[in-house]
Structures are given as C-alpha cells and as structure tokens.
Amino acid sequence: MWPNKSLLLATVVTALAACSAAPTSETPAGAEPAPSAHFRILQVNDSYKIEGLENGGVGGFARLRTLRRQLQADATPVLLLHGGDFLFPSVMSKYLQADAMVQVMNLLDGAPAAFDNEMMAVFGNHEFDTPDAGVLLRRIVQSDFSWISSNIRFNFSESAAAEPFGKRLPQVHDVLVKQIGGAKVGFFGITLDSRKQPYIEFDYDLPARRNAIRSAIDRLQSQGAAAIVALTHQDFDQDQWLAREYPEVNLIVGGHEHFFIEKQIGNTWITKADADNKSAIVHDVYLAGGKVSSSHRKIDLDQTIAKDPQVAAEVERQLQRLAGLFDKQGKDLKQVLGYTEHLLEGVEPAVRGRETALGNFLADTMRERMQTDIAFTNGGGIRINDNIPPGPVTLYDMEGLFYYDNKLVSFALTGQQLLDVLNNSVSKTHLGDGRFLQVSGIRFGYHAEPQADGGVKYRVEAGDVRIRPRGAKQDQALDLHKTYSVASTDFIWEHGSSDDYAIFGKGKGKTSPRRLDDGTAIGFRQTVEAALAKLPQRTITQRVEGRIVRLAP
Known part of the structure; x- marks a missing residue:
C-alpha cells in the first residue's frame, strides 16, 4: 500500500491559444451574465538540462523563473504548464535519479517550502524511462506542483487492477478545474504510449484514447468549465487529430517535439515550445460574455533574460553534486578529451532534421572503425540535446552524447534497400523524428512535396543518391542491384522496425540483414573517444558539407 502524503491539491489551469474564439454559446436573455476573467499561461516542454544549453548560455530554469516573475508583475494570474519530459533522460538524471x-x-x-498551486505538468513518455517504479513515485511525491494524467493507470499492487495515480497520490489529477475570477477553466492530460513499463497501463490505442478524452471533457463540462485545455505529450499529428475530433477543446498545450510549433485547427490552437526552455510561449486568455479569446507569443530565453539568483544557485549546487559523484570515481566532468574546429550541433531539431557536423563526425568514425562502404546513425540515438561550441570537447559532452552506449555492427544492403532506408529516414523530417539518419560515404537529396491536406511528403529518388564505396576516389551513382557494406548501431539493426525501417527487426517474424562483423561487442563511445585521441591536435574538423540536401520543388 503506497502511503498518502498530505500535500496540497494543486489546481493549475490552462486555456486557450492565440487569437482563437471558442465555440461557446451566448448567454440567454434573462440569465446571469457569463463570468469573465483574464489570466496568462506560461508554457514550456521537454526540459533535460537544468542549466540550459551551451554551458548555460541559452535557456534553463533560472531564466524561466525570471520570466514568470516578470509576467506576474501586474498581478495578472500566471499559470505555469509543462508539456512533459523532464525526469529523464539526461546525464544528471541518469546519475541522480531525477532528484x-x-x-x-x-x-x-x-x-x-511551499506547494505551487499555479504549476502543472503532464507525464512525458520519458518519465517512464526507469524500470524502477519507486523512482517515479518518489519524484511525484517530492514534487511541489501538480501532475495531470487522463489516460495512464498505475499498478500499485500486483494482485489488483491498475488504477489512476490520483487514487493514491494527491499531486496527480485525472482532470482539474481552476477558478479564476468568476470563471472556471478545466484541463486534462494525454500521454502517448511509446515507453511501456510493467507498472504502467495506457489508454492510448484509438478506442481507449477516445473514451479517455470524451470522459475527461464531459467531467470538466459537468463541473462548469468555461474553457477547456488539453495538456498533451504526443506526436504533432495526434494533437491535430485531437483538435479536429474535439472542437470544444480551446487550446492544446503540447510537448514531445523539441521545437516551436503553432497551428490552428478550427478554433483550437496547438502550441509547443523549444526544448530545454530555449523558448517559452505566453498566452493571454480572456473569458467574457460566454466566449473565450486569447493571443500568444513566443519568447526566447536568451541572455537578454537574467537568471534568477535563487534558482541559479540551486542549479550550480546540483551541478557540483553531479561532479562530486564523478570525482569519487576518479573522473573529472570538465576533463578535455579533444577539441572541435566547428560548431557541433547536437540539439534534437538539428540532428533529427538535417546534416550536422556532429553527425558527420560520428558516422565517419563508425565507417572507419567498421571498414564499410557507408555508415549511418539515427538522430534519436544522439542524446546530448545540446551544441558543443568550437573549442574543448569534455567528458560531460561524451556522457551526454552516449547516454545509451550502443554497439557497432556491420551488414549488407542492396542499393534498393538503401534507397528504402533513405526514404524512411526523411519521411518525418518536419517533425524532428528520431529516425532521421546522419550519414557517411553517401550524399543524397530529398524532395518535399506539399499535399492537399496541408501536409508534406518527402521523397528520395535513386538519381538523387551518390555513393563513395570504400577505396573509391570519386562518388558513384547508386546502383539498385549492387550490394553495399554498411555500419550502424546494434539498436538500429535490432529495433529499427520501431521507426518503420521494415528491414531491421528481431523477433515476431522480423529478420535483420546478416551481420558482416564477427559479433565482437564494439562500443560506439569507446570507438569515438579512441578516434578523437588519435586526431591531429585531437581536433574534430568535420563540418556541414552537403551530404544531405533538401531539393527545390
């Protein structure tokens, strides 16, 4: 039996987004006038580094605290909403268990010492990275803010059915209503099911998700909510589906993608901010005369926003705490392992959406070590989610790059199979999907074709691909019938089918290509560190050179 904790029940709210009007009926003649209210929503999502990016030069929680205080200066209520993914993954959370x-x-x-009644977070998929359910429960109980989840149930007991978190944990709510002025605003939370653990059950397949959303909206409306906000952590296309299916939702405050997104579907706005508090979104929401209206703006949390001293001091304390753990192992997080001549972009919108110097270096190193014609690694496996400026490359950088230390493998693909792989790689480029590949020994262009529904279809043709097989002095046209040797990670080789790489997958009738290597476990991180140590002046010289190009329509 999980003990209840006497923490205050938080009622954090959400509301509408930019320049939208909710489909709310007019107040009938003779009835009491509809309540009115004005409040703000400060929205962030996907926060992994407490200090922010580029050694704390951009983003971070200390700047977010300053922005929140500035927004509160005129006494307008400000609700801070987090769109999920903050407990994991990060180097700090890996070693400090997200504390x-x-x-x-x-x-x-x-x-x-106070509970924050105006802050709320939805569960992200990475909140469930840890196989130890106790870590998650301890972090929830430790939180001085509310969580919301309308489609996740927790197995508190092996002998009983899973039940909502809120049955045992007062910080977690299925739905929540907040009264602001004389108006009630309600919200619910939806999380995708990509991180399944034995202690969690999701209502996320389409019928179950529909039931969860319909039930949440009905409950909020029955409690008199004049505006409804969905706090979500799921793919952008599923947020668009939600907006189309449930027009009574005024605003979808989203997470999961790591870059700024704004789109209006009917009267519903969907918004997402840049990861690691690089940016935030501020909504001004008005309820008046039975209608909801709002405007929103993106604010970059750069060096023009000062760091809050109290939060900055705590960030530094935690960084020193992490460094102390490494000191006990005889390691120095600030140890310089080498240098880079050019910016190594590791933020996810970059490594998951375009060629980067970092991706080139990693793929080149992989290809050289495995002695193959080409090599590729998926952007989703590059976990640093930060940029390494020209200058030192440290042990801390390596810890971030290789949060998951995959092994290297080699195998054979025909030219046709390689073309299929490239087409899948770029298929969700606009969403920053982790399937996007960083490559070596290959150059290709891809076409972006606008679709009638407003989407974009991406396509790679055989004539857009050039290969430089090992030992060749010039690029060659892709031969669909030729067999090429390929280096990649064991994750792609074993689990690539989870990212729609049909040729990669083990079990359930799936068979990956036969390996060319002898099966020796070759660590990716070990390979990269050894290669860096052997470079002239230990300096990475790779730059963006046109390996992956988006072609003009």
Whole structure:
C-alpha cells in the first residue's frame, strides 16, 4: 500500500491559444451574465538540462523563473504548464535519479517550502524511462506542483487492477478545474504510449484514447468549465487529430517535439515550445460574455533574460553534486578529451532534421572503425540535446552524447534497400523524428512535396543518391542491384522496425540483414573517444558539407 502524503491539491489551469474564439454559446436573455476573467499561461516542454544549453548560455530554469516573475508583475494570474519530459533522460538524471530536476523545478515559484498551486505538468513518455517504479513515485511525491494524467493507470499492487495515480497520490489529477475570477477553466492530460513499463497501463490505442478524452471533457463540462485545455505529450499529428475530433477543446498545450510549433485547427490552437526552455510561449486568455479569446507569443530565453539568483544557485549546487559523484570515481566532468574546429550541433531539431557536423563526425568514425562502404546513425540515438561550441570537447559532452552506449555492427544492403532506408529516414523530417539518419560515404537529396491536406511528403529518388564505396576516389551513382557494406548501431539493426525501417527487426517474424562483423561487442563511445585521441591536435574538423540536401520543388 503506497502511503498518502498530505500535500496540497494543486489546481493549475490552462486555456486557450492565440487569437482563437471558442465555440461557446451566448448567454440567454434573462440569465446571469457569463463570468469573465483574464489570466496568462506560461508554457514550456521537454526540459533535460537544468542549466540550459551551451554551458548555460541559452535557456534553463533560472531564466524561466525570471520570466514568470516578470509576467506576474501586474498581478495578472500566471499559470505555469509543462508539456512533459523532464525526469529523464539526461546525464544528471541518469546519475541522480531525477532528484535534481525536481528540486530545481520546485523553486519556480520562488518559495522553497511551499506547494505551487499555479504549476502543472503532464507525464512525458520519458518519465517512464526507469524500470524502477519507486523512482517515479518518489519524484511525484517530492514534487511541489501538480501532475495531470487522463489516460495512464498505475499498478500499485500486483494482485489488483491498475488504477489512476490520483487514487493514491494527491499531486496527480485525472482532470482539474481552476477558478479564476468568476470563471472556471478545466484541463486534462494525454500521454502517448511509446515507453511501456510493467507498472504502467495506457489508454492510448484509438478506442481507449477516445473514451479517455470524451470522459475527461464531459467531467470538466459537468463541473462548469468555461474553457477547456488539453495538456498533451504526443506526436504533432495526434494533437491535430485531437483538435479536429474535439472542437470544444480551446487550446492544446503540447510537448514531445523539441521545437516551436503553432497551428490552428478550427478554433483550437496547438502550441509547443523549444526544448530545454530555449523558448517559452505566453498566452493571454480572456473569458467574457460566454466566449473565450486569447493571443500568444513566443519568447526566447536568451541572455537578454537574467537568471534568477535563487534558482541559479540551486542549479550550480546540483551541478557540483553531479561532479562530486564523478570525482569519487576518479573522473573529472570538465576533463578535455579533444577539441572541435566547428560548431557541433547536437540539439534534437538539428540532428533529427538535417546534416550536422556532429553527425558527420560520428558516422565517419563508425565507417572507419567498421571498414564499410557507408555508415549511418539515427538522430534519436544522439542524446546530448545540446551544441558543443568550437573549442574543448569534455567528458560531460561524451556522457551526454552516449547516454545509451550502443554497439557497432556491420551488414549488407542492396542499393534498393538503401534507397528504402533513405526514404524512411526523411519521411518525418518536419517533425524532428528520431529516425532521421546522419550519414557517411553517401550524399543524397530529398524532395518535399506539399499535399492537399496541408501536409508534406518527402521523397528520395535513386538519381538523387551518390555513393563513395570504400577505396573509391570519386562518388558513384547508386546502383539498385549492387550490394553495399554498411555500419550502424546494434539498436538500429535490432529495433529499427520501431521507426518503420521494415528491414531491421528481431523477433515476431522480423529478420535483420546478416551481420558482416564477427559479433565482437564494439562500443560506439569507446570507438569515438579512441578516434578523437588519435586526431591531429585531437581536433574534430568535420563540418556541414552537403551530404544531405533538401531539393527545390
């Protein structure tokens, strides 16, 4: 039996997005006038580094605290909403079990000992990275803010059915209604099911998701909510589906993609901010005369926004705490392993959407070590989610790059199979999907074709691909019938089918290509560190050179 904790029930709210009008009926003649209210929503999502990016030069929680305080200056209520993914994955959470992240987030109201009644978070898929359910439960209980989940149930007991978190944990709500002025605003939360653990059950297949959303909306409306907000962590296309299916939802505050998105479907706005608090979105929401209206704006949390001293001090304390763990192992997180001549972009919108110097270096190193014609690694496996500026490359950078230390493998693909792989690689480029490949020994262009529904279809043709097989001095046209040797990671080789690479997958009738290597476990990180040590002046010189090009329509 999980013990209840006497923490205050938080009622964090959400509402509408930019320049939209909710489909709300007019107040009938003779009835009481509809309540009115004005409040703000401060929206962020996908936060992994408490200090922010580029050694704290951009983003971070200390700047977010400053922005929140500035928005509160005129006494307008400000609700801070997080769109999920913050407990994991990060180097700090890997070693400190996400404790540091929650301690820093607990200070975002400026009151270390108080429960934040105006802050709420939805579960992201990475909240369930840990196989230890106790870690997740401890972080929830530790949180001085509310969580919301309308489609996840927890197995508190092996002998009983899973039940909503809120049955045992007062910080977690299925739905929530907040009264602002004389108006009630309600919200619910939806999380995709990509991180399944034995202790979690999702209502996310389409029928179950429909039931969860319909039930949440009905409950909020029965409690008199004048505006409804969905706080979600799922793919952007599923947010668009939600907006089309449920027009009574005024705003979808989203996470999961790591870059700024805004789109209006009917009267519903969908918004997502840049990851790691690089940007935030501010909504001004008005309820008046039975109608909802709002405007929103993106704010970059750059060096023009000062760091809050209290939060900055806690961030530094946690960084020192992490460094102390490495010191006990005889390691220095600031140890310089080498240098880079050019910017190594590791933020996910870059490595998951275009050629980068970092991706070139990693793929080149892989190809050289495995002695293959070409090599590729998926952007989703590059976990640093930060940029390494020209200058030192440190042990801390390596810890971030290789959060998952995959092994290297080699195998054979025909030219046709390689073309299929490239087409899948670019198929979700606009969404920053982890399937996007960084490559070596190959150059290709892809076409972007607008579709009638407003979407985009991406396509690679055989004539757009050039290969430089090992030992060749010039690029060659892709030969669909020729066999090429390929280096990649064991993750892609074994589990690529989870990203729609049909040729890669083990079990359930799937068979990956036969391996060319002898099966020796060759660590990707070990390979990269050894290659870096052997470079002239230990300096990475790769730059963006046109290996992957988006072709003009």
